[in-house]
Structure formats: C-alpha cells, structure tokens
Amino acid sequence: MPIAFLIACVVETVAIHLLVPWPWLRTTLLVVSVYGFVPLLGMLAARVVHPHLLDDTRFTIRSGHQTVATVRPENILGARVHRRFGHTSPVAEDGVLYLPGPDGTNVDVLLRDPLEVRLPHLFERRRTTAEVARVALQVDDPGDLRAALAMTRSDTGISSAG
Template sequence: MAVVAVALLDAWLWWNRYLSGWGAVALFLAVEAALAGAYVWSALRRGIRPLPVRILLHEVRAITDLGRLLKGRVVVPEGAVPLHARTRWWHLPAMFTVAIVIEIIVIELLVPWPWLRLLLFAGSLYSIPLLWGYLAGRIVHPHYLGEDLVLREGRQEILRVPATDIVEVREVRGFAAERGGVGKQLVLGGPEGTNVEIRLADGRSVALWLDEG
C-alpha cells in the first residue's frame, strides 16, 4: 500500500512539474529505500528474516551457482559420485533470454522517456543472469551416490536413503517432466522425462532422468 501511495504522489509531483523525470525517480527510490530499510531493521530485531533479505539471499545463491556452472564445478560431498541430469536443461533459459532481448528492443522503440527506458533496460538485463543462475542450481547441485543415495532439485533435498537399500536400477522410459508421485513411486522428471527407475528395499521406487555415461 505504501508503494502505491508513494508512486501516486511521485506521479502527481511529476505531472504538475514540481519534479523532473529524474527527480521523480530519485524521490521514489529514496523513499522506497527508507521504507524498506525500516522494515528490514524492524523484522531483524524481532528475529524474523524479512522478504527482502530472503530475496537477496536467493539472488546471491543464483549468481554463485551461475559462477560454479561457468567453472564446471558441482557441489557434492567428497568421495560421492555425482549423478548428472543435464540433457537439454538450457533450452528453457535460452528461450526466456530471447524473449527478454525482444522485450528490451520493444521497450526501446515504444517507451518515450529515457530514464524509464534505462530503468527497464537495467532490470531486464539483470534478470538474464538471475534466470540462468536459478536454473543452473539444478546442474551444480546434482543427485549423488555415496554412502547414501541423495536425490535433489537444486539445493532442495528430495530423498535420502542408504545406498545398501538400492535393490535394482533399470532403464525405463517415461515422459513425466515434473516432480510427482503416486503411492510408493516418486517421479523426478526432467525436460526429456525419465529414463531410469530405482527400486528400494522398502518397496518404493524412483523414476528420474540420468545422463548416459
């Protein structure tokens, strides 16, 4: 609600020529920064991790994972074997990147105010590495096999079982592209679906995609 009030006041001041375009942007950012700072300080005093802090942490992790991807590093415990699922993972971020580039071109052609074009350009440009970083998390935090079999989606651990509980591993082609499951079956699909089924000693099974080799 405060954001809307500040934006309306800012627009009124700009419309009545009390502020220039750059002045309106500077005032809006200054007031929002002050409000955000007060909110974060108050939340931290109460022992709560506020939304802006959580968002910042997610963005830092995404950029960190993108750096790991570019360096070819994965995050698994020492001695564990990574179980990669990288096939066609880049298709989705590549398509979104093309869409963002088209959006930038359209904004440059249609938005008449240079200051607004600059803000939108910066935001769109910043979203590209964030997008790749979020999706890179699944590549640099793969499933792995050590003393335990650990299945993950990015940084989130989905299943951990002792390696000795694995009864059978076989090739079974499926086409589920998302996480799901029915009864004792867990499905961790990827862009290409699933190609491996793991059976466990307790009767559960997991269908997932693993790269060949």
C-alpha cells in the same frame, strides 16, 4: 524451458531498447527485464551447482540445494531410461517420486524396498514426506547414470538388473 524463456527475455530487452523512445522508460524497463533474468539464471545454476551424487556407499538425490533422498546401493533394483513430459514440478504420486528438469524426466530408478523421501519446497518447514518405490528424475546423461548404478551394485555383490 528456462532457456527458451531466457532467450525470449533477451529478445524482449533488445526490442524495448530499440522501440521505446523515452530514455527514462527505456532505462526502467531495462532494469525490470534484467531483474527478470536473475530467477531464470538461478534455476539453471541450481542444477549445475547441486547435482545428484553417486558414490560407493549411497546415491544422493537432490533438488536444488535440498537433499530429497539418500539411497543405499543395495536398495537399488535397477535403472531404465524412460522419457516423461507429464510433470513440471517435484511430486510423489502412486509410489513414484518425480523430480523433473526443464524437459520432464528421463530416467527411472527402481527400488527394492520403499523409501521415505522429503519433497523439496521453498520453505524448509513446508517440506512433506512420502514413501516411494521408484524415482523418476532428470539427469544429463541417463545412460551414464544407469551404468554407474549397475557398477555400484556389482561392487557390493548385487546383480545388475534393470
């Protein structure tokens, strides 16, 4: 979705440049249009610069620069690929944490024991906590995450179900 908005902004900027005859208005609208690109590019860059992290000792779930939860491999029951388009912003509902990307969520991580998570918010002091048993999130390659989680669990002696 942000990429679609970015393309629309570029088309709008070009159209304004071609259609508006007054240089002072054209320049003003160009500055405002370019200023509108900044949040869109920032939203896209945050997903690349601050991804979810998985190593042998923990799975760190992040939203932008904020750590939402840290899960130990022994608390991961399994992962399954499941596309969902219903949520557009981070939320915890009915024991499920939804961390959607621009296209919703595409993988579910099932937990053995409920986990306390801190929902992301623009202001740190407004972050709330929730207890969840499943995490639905957006990743670039859900199959790779599922395989990596299975490998991490097998390294700790846990069978890979899911």
